[in-house]
Amino acid sequence: MPSSSPAAASPATATPEGVPVAAVDCQIGFVEKLPPADFAHFRSPLLDNFAFCEQFSSAKTQLAWIRVAQGGQTVALVPSVRLVKRPATDMLRHGLRRWLGPTLGPLAKKTTLLIDTAFLAYDDSSPFYIREGGLLEPEEIKRQVVKFARQIQGIDTLWITEPESQSTWAADEGFQQFYTLPMAQIELGNSASFAEHVASLSKKRRRNLKHEREVFAEAGGEIETHQATLSSPADRTLLDELLACLDASASHSQFAVPYNDVLTNPQAFSQQVQTILVARVDSQVVGFMSFLMTENRLMQCHGGLDYQRSHEVLAYHNLIQAAVKLALKHELKTVSMGPLNNETKRRAASTLKPMVANLWNRNPLDAFAAKKFFAKNLEVYRGEVGSQQQ
Numbered sequence: 001m002p003s004s005s006p007a008a009a010s011p012a013t014a015t016p017e018g019v020p021v022a023a024v025d026c027q028i029g030f031v032e033k034l035p036p037a038d039f040a041h042f043r044s045p046l047l048d049n050f051a052f053c054e055q056f057s058s059a060k061t062q063l064a065w066i067r068v069a070q071g072g073q074t075v076a077l078v079p080s081v082r083l084v085k086r087p088a089t090d091m092l093r094h095g096l097r098r099w100l101g102p103t104l105g106p107l108a109k110k111t112t113l114l115i116d117t118a119f120l121a122y123d124d125s126s127p128f129y130i131r132e133g134g135l136l137e138p139e140e141i142k143r144q145v146v147k148f149a150r151q152i153q154g155i156d157t158l159w160i161t162e163p164e165s166q167s168t169w170a171a172d173e174g175f176q177q178f179y180t181l182p183m184a185q186i187e188l189g190n191s192a193s194f195a196e197h198v199a200s201l202s203k204k205r206r207r208n209l210k211h212e213r214e215v216f217a218e219a220g221g222e223i224e225t226h227q228a229t230l231s232s233p234a235d236r237t238l239l240d241e242l243l244a245c246l247d248a249s250a251s252h253s254q255f256a257v258p259y260n261d262v263l264t265n266p267q268a269f270s271q272q273v274q275t276i277l278v279a280r281v282d283s284q285v286v287g288f289m290s291f292l293m294t295e296n297r298l299m300q301c302h303g304g305l306d307y308q309r310s311h312e313v314l315a316y317h318n319l320i321q322a323a324v325k326l327a328l329k330h331e332l333k334t335v336s337m338g339p340l341n342n343e344t345k346r347r348a349a350s351t352l353k354p355m356v357a358n359l360w361n362r363n364p365l366d367a368f369a370a371k372k373f374f375a376k377n378l379e380v381y382r383g384e385v386g387s388q389q390q
Contacts, residue, residue, distance in 0.1 A: 245304030
């Protein structure tokens with residue numbers, strides 16, 4: 001990856017200090033390892049997780065930081081993922097990608113620079129981490145990062161995902177914009193216990209929760225909690241069971257995840273510091289969900305089901321209930337379940353956070369095809385911005 005590149009700031013009004021923005025040197029480049037002093041200001045459990053995942057980068061999925069500096073000081077960090085020569089058709093709806101991928105062959109293979117929160121536990125905030133009080137406004141920093149990214153040789157596509165409220169700047173930068181899967185969350189409000197949380201729900205939801213617990217209990221289901229890592233020899237059996245659930249979920253999913261070779265890398269999964277909820281029936285693992293904890297949120301980063309037994313006993317539903325209990329135990333305010341990719345999440349969620357994809361193609365023919373055909377047939381497509389078709 002290129003190391004750094006000066007990005008000339010655009011003309012703008014003077015800052016409160018009286019320094020014209022255009023006179024500020026803005027240095028942008030990739031860094032594989034951040035100096036401790038740079039990282040300290042931005043540090044969070046989610047950025048720690050990206051730094052952890054970065055060491056498992058593959059030839060096809062390359063994680064790296066984009067660092068923005070002014071006067072030698074880091075003013076922004078942007079976690080990025082380079083997806084090398086991936087078939088663009090893999091992201092299409094299942095029926096289309098089965099025949100269109102082989103039809104287009106090598107023509108479909110594109111290299112994409114992805115800027116979103118997939119390795120940040122699918123946070124619903126912007127993937128641009130920007131220091132407050134800098135000489136450049138946040139939107140100008142984003143524009144300079146885009147300018148830098150477009151200059152990188154070999155990048156065919158730039159994909160940036162942000163919350164709807166923070167993505168308006170991209171419309172003027174030539175991006176095609178559309179809604180993707182919203183982030184599903186359970187807001188716990190002021191509930192201090194699971195009983196208080198249940199009492200705040202509708203009568204129908206309370207009845208469903210009771211039914212879900214009864215089905216699971218009658219099957220002899222239990223939820224167990226594991227914290228830290230699964231890297232010791234004693235954890236090998238459990239690790240294999242969880243990896244089998246991950247594989248089963250991937251094979252049953254309609255969604256093709258291009259960065260799964262790193263996201264679900266077995267070695268990374270075993271070493272990742274996370275809290276894992278495991279559903280067992282008759283000593284058999286039938287499903288799990290794992291989480292990272294931030295200051296006030298429980299963030300799901302992995303999950304899997306065995307699909308032979310889990311649906312019968314409503315294991316997934318009970319794992320979600322267990323996640324709520326876990327969050328309340330730690331006095332957290334939100335359970336984040338990531339992208340809305342199934343109906344169970346929809347029913348459990350109290351809030352859906354709209355997310356917008358900003359898509360740019362270097363080749364004008366690719367851009368035309370994306371606007372007229374590809375984008376609207378992506379598995380994650382949920383409507384043009386402003387259309388209310390989420």
